[in-house]
Amino acid sequence: MTELRVHTFSISLDGFAAGPGQSLEHPLGVGGHRLHEWVFPDGRDRTDVDDAFILRGEDGVGATIMGRNMFGPVRSEWADSADWTGWWGAEPPFHHDVCVLTHHARPPLPMAGGTTFHFVTDGIEAALERARDAADGQSVRLGGGVATVQQYLRAGLLDELHLAVVPVLLASGERLFEGLGDVLDGWSCVEFTPSDAVAHVRLRRL
Numbered sequence: 013m014t015e016l017r018v019h020t021f022s023i024s025l026d027g028f029a030a031g032p033g034q035s036l037e038h039p040l041g042v043g044g045h046r047l048h049e050w051v052f053p054d055g056r057d058r059t060d061v062d063d064a065f066i067l068r069g070e071d072g073v074g075a076t077i078m079g080r081n082m083f084g085p086v087r088s089e090w091a092d093s094a095d096w097t098g099w100w101g102a103e104p105p106f107h108h109d110v111c112v113l114t115h116h117a118r119p120p121l122p123m124a125g126g127t128t129f130h131f132v133t134d135g136i137e138a139a140l141e142r143a144r145d146a147a148d149g150q151s152v153r154l155g156g157g158v159a160t161v162q163q164y165l166r167a168g169l170l171d172e173l174h175l176a177v178v179p180v181l182l183a184s185g186e187r188l189f190e191g192l193g194d195v196l197d198g199w200s201c202v203e204f205t206p207s208d209a210v211a212h213v214r215l216r217r218l
Contacts, residue, residue, distance in 0.1 A: 014144045015151045016077075017172040018161055019069030022210070027189060028182040036085045039099060046180045050209035062176075069174065073142040074150030076106050077136075079160035083129070083195040090118045090131075097121060098129065102135040108144035111139040113160060125143045136163050153177035158186040165195050170217065173199075177211040 023029045024047060024195075033042025040047065050062060058066075080086070086093040098104055103124040118131040129131040132139040149200045154164055164170045189196070203214035 014147050014149060015171040016140060016154055016164065016169055017073075017151050017174070018154045018170065019067075019073075019174045020066055020176050021156070021161070021174065021188070022050070022176045023183045023188055024177050024178055024180050026181050026183065026188045029187040029188045031185040033104050034081070034085065038052065039085065041185050043182055046148065048183075048215070050176065050207075051176060053209070059207045059209060061205060061212070062209060065133060065176070065205070065212050067101075069153070072150050073153045074109070074147030075108050076110045076155055077139050077143050077160070078110060078112055078146070078155035079113055079157050081157040081159065082112075082155050083112045083209075089116050097099045097123065109137055109143070111143045111146075113139055136160075136167060136169070138184070140164075140169060160189055161188065162192065168217075172217070173215040175213045175215070177213055 021029065028049070031038070031044035032042045034044075038044065039201070045164060051058070051066070083098050084096050086096055090096075104110075104127040105125075107126040109154070110127060110129050112129055113136065114131050114133060116131070117133050121129040123129070130142065134144060153168065161170070163172075165173075173190065198218060199215050200218050201211070202212060202216045205212045
């Protein structure tokens, strides 16, 4: 069975994966950019440990699922923002099919480099089925945001969760593990590898 995996999902020491007040000006919420500075270090190279985890997150992945919040800041009908094609410019970094969870239908959006965004309106299971078909035996990567990851966790559909724990405190925003109850029963840490920038924690549903 094709696995559903989350990779390089950054969270703060106090458990936040996004800051408050997400908007066009602050796509990761106010202060949320600090969670990803280890991926794009200013004026220095990434560590070999971090590079290895980033490459592992791309290896063997044939499709991606993301929430509409990750695709863009638009919350209303697509007619209000028909020209919005995501945060990534003309050639997104995925290079495969991406299923975007949404309540509003929109035709598929092909982009340069082999990425096509498909807008799925009939729920997380339908999105996973479509993504597995597109992955053709490879793994499916689950992107953000927090609410999307929580939905798949609650449904018992997620197989692996790789967190990059960043040594910053956000104090507010969206917490990944808030309100999940006993959802993580049966999950275990199978790898813990710190780098000079973050601590990589890989969890699996056993």
